[in-house]
Amino acid sequence: MNILDELFAKAKEDPQKVAFPEATNEKMMQAAYETGRDGYIVPVLVGDGPALKALAEERGYDPAVFTIVDVADEQYRDEVIAKYVALPDTRLKEKALARRMQDPLYYAMVMQKVGEADVTFAGIDNTTGDVLLAGQMIIGLKPGISTISSIGLCDIPGWNGSEGTLLAVGDSAVCTNPNAEQLASIAISACDTVHELLGWEPRCAMVCYSTLGSGAGELIDKVTEALKIANELRPDLAIDGEFQLDAAIVPAVAAKKVKRESKVAGRANVVIWPDLNVGNVAVKLIQQFGHADAYGPMLQGFNSIVCDCSRGAPVSEIKGNVVISAVRAAGQKK
Template sequence: MSVLDQIYLRAKENPRKVAFPEALNEKMMQAAYETGKEGYIIPVLVGNGNDIREAARERGYDEGVFTIVDITEEEYKKTLIDKYVALPQTILKEKALNRRMQNPLYYAMVMQAVDEADVTFAGIDNTTGDVLLAGQMIIGLKEGISTVSSIGLCDIPGFQGSEGSLLAIGDSAVCTNPDANQLADIAISACDTVKALLEWEPRCAMVSYSTLGSGQGELIDKVVEAVKLANEKRPDLAIDGEFQFDAAISPAVAEKKVNRESQVAGKANVVIWPDLNVGNVGVKLIQQFGHADAYGPMLQGFNKVVCDCSRGAPVSEIKGNIVISAVRAAGSN
């Protein structure tokens, strides 16, 4: 059974409420309908109720599969606002929130913030910047985390790592040139993400062109400091480095290069790149030469699961990311 098959099975065992603020988008509605009908999620369509129902009928969908939330319905909106402003550390108050909630993206995230939905799923009609801004404003970041980042999951044929052919990598999509503190946040978030999604005990390697002082320079210093900060923030997690990539994932190489005890060296299941240059090139090398299937990127760092999918993604890919997001949400509870 493939990793995606396992994730789909877990989703069906515990379907989560996924809010779709881009409900009228044809691809998004189709993906929401199919994942809902197949029993993986409970799809919640957020927008103008009449327009959503009309579009669903025109496209031949059984309306009973959906929960439709009409943003023009004032009573429910007032209930959401009251619940939201009563939460600790909320940024927006009633009037400002009321204005923002005319936008289905913000409305869906308010629902999620007050536990009326488990995931907000967007990204086709909204830009990545739109989703990140709304997420930071409404959902907020996890305690101790100040950086939104991403992680991907690679299934690499022929690779025999500590989790078989699977390797989690990040950040390959969001944080361009993280400083040491941001890099520590990325590592911590990545550990929490793989634990929720895959039920792994994370072993996280922070990589560079040096293994434990074999090289020198400010690029290495940043990674060394990030490891120190990550361990101070979350001593419960196995985060180690700085390692070269081969020392992180190969027991034979780690035996030669790492001359101290490490829970991570040679058996990392999570690899953290030092910056987006390395991350973007790295994931493409893994895909092109390793012929890997890459799932993601998955946003991380928020208090709850927010998903920003690719605008050009086909329905099949959108469905996979919906299911992955739902399982992450279930694993975080």
């Protein structure tokens, strides 16, 4: 059973309510329908109610699988708004919120914030920027987290690391040139993400071109500063560095290069890149030379799970990402 099969099985044990604000899109509705019909999630379609109903019928879907929320239903909208504005630390007030909620993306996130959904899944019609902005405005960032970021999960054939063929890496997609504080946030969020999704005890390595002072310069200083911030903010997490990649994931190299106690060196299951240049190149190296499957990017740093899928994603990939986000949401509740 590969990792995706395992996650599908896990999702079925505790199906989460996933809000789909772009369900008029054919691929999105198909993914919502099939994951709902097969019991992995409870799909909630948010948008123009009558249009969604008609489309579902036209596409031959059993209407009993979907819950449809009509953004024109003022009574329900006002109930949701009242719950939202009563929450502490929310940004928008009634009037601004009602205006934003004409957009199903915002509507779905407000529902999620007040507990009417567990995940918002979008990105096929909205841009990544739209999803990130709505997420920051409505869902907000976790306390102590200064940036949205992402991780990917690599399944690398022939790799025998501390989690078998799996390695989580980040950020390879969202945060371009993080400062030390943001890099610390990426590491902390990544640890929480792998714990929610996979139940791992995270061992997180912050990597660059130096291992414990073997090199010097501002590129390394950023990483060591980030490590210090991460350790101060979350002493409960095993986040260590600075390590070169081999010292982070190969026990024999760690034994040579890391001459102090470390829970992480040589057995990291999460690797944090210093910036997006490294992250993007590294993931492509893993895919091209390591023939790996890379799942994600999984957005992290929000108070609850927001998922942005690729605009060109086929239905199979959308379904995989829906299930991953649902498992994360279930994991976050534990």
